[in-house]
Amino acid sequence: MNLDTQRLILREIKWSDLDQVHKLHSYKEVDEFNTLGIPANRSETRNVMRPVIKDQKKKKRKLYSWAIIEISSRKFIGLAGLTLTADRFNMGEMYYKLEPQSWGKGYATEAARSIVKFGFETLHLHRVEAGVATENVKSIRILEKLGMTCEGTRRKILPIRGVWKDNFHYAIVEDEPREY
């Protein structure tokens, strides 16, 4: 299931994306608020990708991970995803990350919007959620622009380079206003 926006294509990841996903996860800047940490080798990146690629063959999907492709250059510029919860909650948690060269162009907002739309309009979810480190001001801005609400702070929950960091919990519910 691919998603199209004005400037981006979100294409479900495949094994041939391994090198680019590995490179993306290896940037110090991209890792700043990431609990996974910089992968020690390609095999660690493969282990992160494996369950998602396996899920693509399932009838009942739970894990979506998209390569973000810039239409103008046809280049891989990042990753975004949606992880669904148990059926009775009918929710998904979204994430996104871009190569530093592609920051500051509104791309993450554009990708995240298309995922929220996909969650509500195609999957008919009840809620879409996202967690964000309280220091991650750019990502907080994106979630606010999407009309998501900060529902609270989960204190000292993110293990980031040996320090427990706080996380804001954001969500949008299906019957809330969206301008997209």
Ligand SMILES: CC(C)(COP(=O)(O)OP(=O)(O)OC[C@H]1O[C@@H](n2cnc3c(N)ncnc32)[C@H](O)[C@@H]1OP(=O)(O)O)[C@@H](O)C(=O)NCCC(=O)NCCS
């Ligand atoms: C967070 C991230 C995805 C942002 O990507 P991006 O494409 O640059 O984001 P956008 O351009 O769509 O939007 C960023 C917004 O933050 C704003 N912003 C940038 N720096 C800011 C700062 N220091 N303080 C407040 N807002 C800031 C931008 O102005 C923009 O808002 P605007 O459209 O109102 O001007 C990117 O920096 C990234 O990949 N970071 C590493 C991974 C990560 O943190 N992912 C999110 C995990 S929750």
